Amino acid sequence: MHQEAAIRPPLILGHRTYGDITNDVVGPIENKAPRAWYVLITIAAIIAVYGIGCIMYLISKGIGAWGMNKTINWAWDITNFVWWVGIGHAGTLISAVLLLFRQKWRMAVNRSAEAMTIFAVVMAATFPLIHMGRIWLAYFVFPLPNQFGSLWVNFNSPLLWDVFAISTYFSVSLVYWYIGLIPDFASIRDRVVKTWQKKLYSVLAFGWTGNAKAWQRFEEVSLVLAGLATPLVFSVHSVVSMDFATSLVPGWHSTIYPPYFVAGAIFSGFAMVQTLLLVMRKAMKLEAYVTRKHVEYMNIVIMVTGGIVAVAYATEFFMGWYSGVEYEYYTYMSMGAATGQYSWAFWALIICNILIPGMLWFKPIRTSFFWAWAISIVINVGMWFERFDIIVLCLHRDYMPSGWTMFYPTWVDVGTFIGTIGIFFTLYLLFARYFPVLAFNELKTILKTSGESYKGEVLPKSQH
């Protein structure tokens, strides 16, 4: 049997049996939802409906309803797209990359992170679709034979690479998530007593039996999918960055974009995982499974990727200045940005993405649930500003001063953005209510090696 060093902190606190783990995770699904859940989902659904209304208005009026102009022709739409895709990077990173690195703490986090990934990618995909203007022609992004020649899509274009990257990432993440869910649904199916629940979870469990061969195949599929999903995680945001990096706009045309975007995506994705998980931990009483150590591990990933992002900012700033080209004076990392009309956006980025997350270098802060949660929200805001700065600041000073302008969002801009946040939270709350929020059958495999009461010595309370 696998042994673990005694000094390594336990990943499952207190005394738990296999049955307890099932009870702790499936219990909330069987019982009535707390009132707070109804309040939250009502708020989220109202915002979601408003957002859908804004999207319908946008589609009927055309994208002139947004505040873009001829100089700033990409703005909140692509900002939101890149922001959501970035958030969608944590789930598959946690479940795939950390599986390959044999990081056992991932098991308490991966299920909800993957759910978040899938919902975030759906939100991300909304923006390129609606910013096409004529959404009914969206199928033109696929290489389908047509009556114009056939006139094919352009495989040289990073925008098309994006179509392939995002759709592959979404569908592979969805399959990976669902294959992991099947055994957990089977556990619920064999436990619940209400007829409608029994029926629902029987359908969702696909007839899982959990025999030896099925588990052997399950492990092989998990491993191979992890191997396939790992390069996928890195490719998706690399391709997103190439939407910018292969253009000729000063500030976008930069070779460090792919690795820098991937680091930024992981940074923001982990922040969103923290934001959601720390609330869920309290609300669903998962304190024994999502421990202080889990939060610290995630904060360490945030520190490392945040460090990479900070170095990238510094490099961009220096290289722009060192080039001596005056067009570089107004890129998002430049003196022009720091002192110009968009200086508030520039400094919001620096404060939210470098200075405040820098506090995580102090151990008392990165092991505090409250500060980890508060800082994660700041990072979410900061990463939105990063994309806003990259897009709007690099565009707003055109080559000719006569084209110089500012971007002012309309109510439709604001509505579509907060609408996607509403849809995201509606989906996430439904997930938290009806789906097993922890991969609890996977957690049972580490109970006897990493469970507190099985680890030989019980650590004093202060070290948890």
Added chain:
Amino acid sequence: MSNKVIYAVYEDPELLKDAARKLVSAGVKVRDVFSPFPVHGLDPIIGLKRTRLAIVSFMFGCFGLSLAILGTYYMMIYDWPMNIGGKPNGFYYQNVTSFVPVLFEFTVLNAAHGMAITYLIRNKTLPGMKGRNPDPRSTDDKFVLELRTEDNHAHSDDSLTGMLRETAVLEINERQC
């Protein structure tokens, strides 16, 4: 002699593994094991061969890559060559570098979904199927070992249950099949 199936229920994967080891060394064939999570080290004891799903994935990946090469060649070089940003399109090898992201994504798409579909079919886990685990507790906290008399003609029913009783078994259930 009627065919019987015997289910031995254990509380811990290690106890089940010890029991399986003991039974197999006495020449008993273990038909199957049902557990809430993968029991590592069990497969060689009960004589399960390694799954070939990884090879399936590789083959689907090769198929996806070939299809993507064929598709990009046909669309961009053969059927309707376009001069885009001066990128050379006279021959495939000149233009292929800018197809690499699509080739990669399409390879992964096929490898992942091909394997996942094969996995679901091979496991007989498809939408609408009913669970066939003998004991509902085997998806919670119990580990069930299945023996069949038809696999073990050398042993009588009583000697099989006798051997099971010698292990750390929680309960033994017999069923006619």
